[in-house]
Amino acid sequence: MSKRCPRCGDTGYRTVAEGRFAEGRVCRHLQACPRCHGEGTLLQRDARGYEVITPCSCELLSVARRVGFYDRARIPARFANSRIDAYEARDPHGTQHRARQLMTQLAGNFRRGDRGLGLGGAPGVGKTHLLTALCGYFALERGFEVRYADFADLIGELRARFEQGGGAEALVGTVVDAPVLFIDELGKGRATEWEQSIVDAIISRRYGRGLSLFFATNFAFADDDPNREPLAGRIGERAMSRLREMCRLEWISGPDGRAMAAAHHVEPVQAKKGPRGMSRIS
Ligand SMILES: [Zn+2]
Ligand SMILES: [Zn+2]
Known part of the structure; x- marks a missing residue:
């Protein structure tokens, strides 16, 4: 559970710039889910003994739905990232x-x-x-x-x-x-x-x-x-x-x-490196 997916960072999706508009992709690690085998749902028996279809904890269905919203948003491809x-x-x-x-x-x-x-x-x-x-x-x-x-x-x-x-x-x-x-x-x-x-x-x-x-x-x-x-x-x-x-x-x-040059003397690194460095560690 602690190992992060190197492709998606465990978000379950990636965004790509291939056509005219940005597109989302459900990450492969979800399709290889050992519980639902890429179905997104499980057949389980409830307390009364009935078989019910429940969403798998891998959240494949939820991710796929959100990726669908992203695809239909029509964000220009060059802003995919x-x-x-x-x-x-x-x-x-x-x-x-x-x-x-x-x-x-x-x-x-x-x-x-x-x-x-x-x-x-x-x-x-x-x-x-x-x-x-x-x-x-x-x-x-x-x-x-x-x-x-x-x-x-x-x-x-x-x-x-x-x-x-x-x-x-x-x-x-x-x-x-x-x-x-x-x-x-x-x-x-x-x-x-x-x-x-x-x-x-x-x-x-x-x-x-x-x-x-x-x-x-x-x-x-x-x-x-x-x-x-x-x-x-x-x-x-x-x-x-x-x-x-x-x-x-x-x-x-x-x-x-000119104002930029002056500002850089005051705060040469923090403004640029802070957020980036953090996102790399997290
Ligand atoms: Zn992944
Ligand atoms: Zn699953």
């Missing part, structure tokens, strides 16, 4: 440390229907890494039915449905209704009136049904940053005000070259 603890916080203002902390808390404590999180920041601060890591964790470790969508892909998919004459009904039964939805690059694109009306419909629909939402965006949450276009201008004021209710909004600052 995103892990929250592998996210390296590099900013001197501490917003990246904070984002990682928040993600770690959400990973363990989030319940379906809870308020989600919106990550804002310039490209390159690792928003997609954090978002995909949490999405994968929810599927594989928490057993949540999740969906991950790039905003532009989502709009494209819905446009096709609307063009087939679906009207507002075109949203029904799509990714928009996923119990927990992750949208990356929210607000990207041309922000036409039509696109805005779609975003408004998506957010209103989830808002009305109390469905959790997580997202990332390059646009500003507040309109007081003169260097950055506000998200409200891209998705509309009504959608923005609903987002504020549905999601905690966190801005992640980008690494500033």
Whole structure:
């Protein structure tokens, strides 16, 4: 019992980047379970002498179910190995440390229907890494039915449905209704009136049904940053005000070259090596 599986570290699964989307694999060690021989179930006799099918303690069925959620999440393949603890916080203002902390808390404590999180920041601060890591964790470790969508892909998919004459009904039964939805690059694109009306419909629909939402965006949450276009201008004021209710909004600052050099004098190793070293030992 004490020997760890070298392939999966006893999680029972691995994640792989083979096709367009990340996929999970049930680890071989479960298929070689000496009790159920890869069936996942056992035929046992209960107290009254009836034969009943019970899940094997190897949890093959549970792992297979969670791997299924992961496969259907449609996380881009190149983020198949995103892990929250592998996210390296590099900013001197501490917003990246904070984002990682928040993600770690959400990973363990989030319940379906809870308020989600919106990550804002310039490209390159690792928003997609954090978002995909949490999405994968929810599927594989928490057993949540999740969906991950790039905003532009989502709009494209819905446009096709609307063009087939679906009207507002075109949203029904799509990714928009996923119990927990992750949208990356929210607000990207041309922000036409039509696109805005779609975003408004998506957010209103989830808002009305109390469905959790997580997202990332390059646009500003507040309109007081003169260097950055506000998200409200891209998705509309009504959608923005609903987002504020549905999601905690966190801005992640980008690494500033000079400030980074100064910060490295103060804490040269801890920030980088701590979490990595720990995950290797555990
Ligand atoms: Zn294994
Ligand atoms: Zn078994």
